[in-house]
Amino acid sequence: MFSNKWIFFVSSRFSKVDRHGRSAVTSALASLGICFGVMTLITVISVMNGFQMSFIDSIMEVSSYHVKVSGFASDSDSEKEFREYCIHDDEVISAVPYLEAQALVVGRNERQSAALIRAVPPTICDDDSGFASEVRLWSGNFDISSPDSIVLGSDLARALGVRIGGIVNLYALSGGADVDLFSSDRVFTVTGIFRTGYAEINSSYAFINFDDGRKYFGEKAESNVVYGIKIEDQYKDSHIVAKIQEKFPALKVESWKNFNRSFFGALRVEKNMLMLLVFLIFVVVGMNIFAGMRRMVFEKREEISIMSAFGGRKTQIQSIFVMQGFLTGFFGAIPGLMLGLLLCVRMSDIFILISKATYYIQLFFVMLVDPASADFVRENSMFMVYASIPPRVVPAEVLAITVFGIFSSLIASWIASRNILKMTVAEVMRDE
Numbered sequence: 001m002f003s004n005k006w007i008f009f010v011s012s013r014f015s016k017v018d019r020h021g022r023s024a025v026t027s028a029l030a031s032l033g034i035c036f037g038v039m040t041l042i043t044v045i046s047v048m049n050g051f052q053m054s055f056i057d058s059i060m061e062v063s064s065y066h067v068k069v070s071g072f073a074s075d076s077d078s079e080k081e082f083r084e085y086c087i088h089d090d091e092v093i094s095a096v097p098y099l100e101a102q103a104l105v106v107g108r109n110e111r112q113s114a115a116l117i118r119a120v121p122p123t124i125c126d127d128d129s130g131f132a133s134e135v136r137l138w139s140g141n142f143d144i145s146s147p148d149s150i151v152l153g154s155d156l157a158r159a160l161g162v163r164i165g166g167i168v169n170l171y172a173l174s175g176g177a178d179v180d181l182f183s184s185d186r187v188f189t190v191t192g193i194f195r196t197g198y199a200e201i202n203s204s205y206a207f208i209n210f211d212d213g214r215k216y217f218g219e220k221a222e223s224n225v226v227y228g229i230k231i232e233d234q235y236k237d238s239h240i241v242a243k244i245q246e247k248f249p250a251l252k253v254e255s256w257k258n259f260n261r262s263f264f265g266a267l268r269v270e271k272n273m274l275m276l277l278v279f280l281i282f283v284v285v286g287m288n289i290f291a292g293m294r295r296m297v298f299e300k301r302e303e304i305s306i307m308s309a310f311g312g313r314k315t316q317i318q319s320i321f322v323m324q325g326f327l328t329g330f331f332g333a334i335p336g337l338m339l340g341l342l343l344c345v346r347m348s349d350i351f352i353l354i355s356k357a358t359y360y361i362q363l364f365f366v367m368l369v370d371p372a373s374a375d376f377v378r379e380n381s382m383f384m385v386y387a388s389i390p391p392r393v394v395p396a397e398v399l400a401i402t403v404f405g406i407f408s409s410l411i412a413s414w415i416a417s418r419n420i421l422k423m424t425v426a427e428v429m430r431d432e
Contacts, residue, residue, distance in 0.1 A: 048270075153194060
């Protein structure tokens with residue numbers, strides 16, 4: 001009975017012989033295909049993660065929080081008890097109260113735009129580090145400590161035509177029956193302009209002082225207070241929701257998974273479809289490996305019959321070719337992994353290079369056709385936006401892609417060699 005060590009020896013001998021034969025090209029192309037497949041998939045998924053997580057982080061840190069708690073009675077001590085509970089709960093990072101209302105904001109030269117006005121404590125940037133990291137200031141400061149001061153999203157400020165020190169009026173404001181729908185007296189001074197990774201927040205959000213919210217949103221504002229909760233692990237939201245509901249059954253508690261459900265679902269579907277399309281690369285490479293391995297099995301039928309005659313079992317002989325498939329996948333997937341990670345690290349430089357290349361190519365053809373229009377050629381600013389968003393490499397996804405690259409080669413080799421002894425030894429020796 002053969003020892004299993006001979007399998008490694010024979011497989012290595014076959015590999016050395018095939019490096020100089022017709023199978024060398026097939027094996028090299030198969031490894032190259034897996035290399036480019038792994039590299040492409042890692043790069044594409046990481047770039048997409050960067051774009052998607054910039055949206056999700058902005059939504060969760062600025063807009064929706066991890067958990068929202070509302071339903072506080074204005075004539076009870078439930079809000080005070082809840083604040084004390086959050087302070088002593090180790091899983092809660094921050095608990096920020098806020099009020100919000102819809103408004104039609106009037107800016108410079110009567111320019112108007114709809115906005116969501118959120119009243120928050122002046123110390124929100126100190127109390128909530130996640131909020132402070134996502135709200136990146138373009139100009140001014142996030143200073144709403146003074147009465148009637150406001151901080152605007154960058155696109156909202158542009159739509160209103162205002163800068164730092166400018167004046168805006170909350171002309172139409174939603175609220176209770178004691179709030180005037182239209183008023184010219186709700187005048188605020190712009191103290192800061194911010195930008196996040198999510199365009200909708202930039203174009204529609206404005207922040208004012210919590211006391212100003214109580215003043216302008218009406219008497220019912222106290223009963224509409226919402227607490228935005230940030231927790232250590234956002235995926236333990238169900239546990240936190242259950243704890244709060246058990247402690248405060250009268251309050252309404254909602255998880256971040258209930259907010260923007262359709263948006264998060266669309267992002268997930270987009271990512272899954274892209275992964276499916278790029279995974280087709282491995283299907284094509286697997287078919288190439290299958291065809292090459294079938295030809296190799298046919299060419300090695302004499303050697304196979306000899307090993308069988310000397311006592312080699314079918315599974316042992318098949319393992320020789322499966323191991324060659326594994327090596328093909330391994331020597332393709334590992335370089336692909338390193339190239340993919342390298343591209344992710346240098347992705348900002350790549351986008352800038354693409355921007356420069358497209359600009360000069362466009363300029364070249366414009367100079368050939370219409371030199372007078374060359375001054376109107378500009379670089380595509382979107383590439384600079386892409387360059388500013390770093391890719392997010394998720395180790396679990398990278399590992400899954402690399403393993404799948406090796407597995408595709410392995411399974412193709414196994415399928416190609418499963419009928420390895422379909423002919424009897426005597427038939428093969430007689431034909432030879």
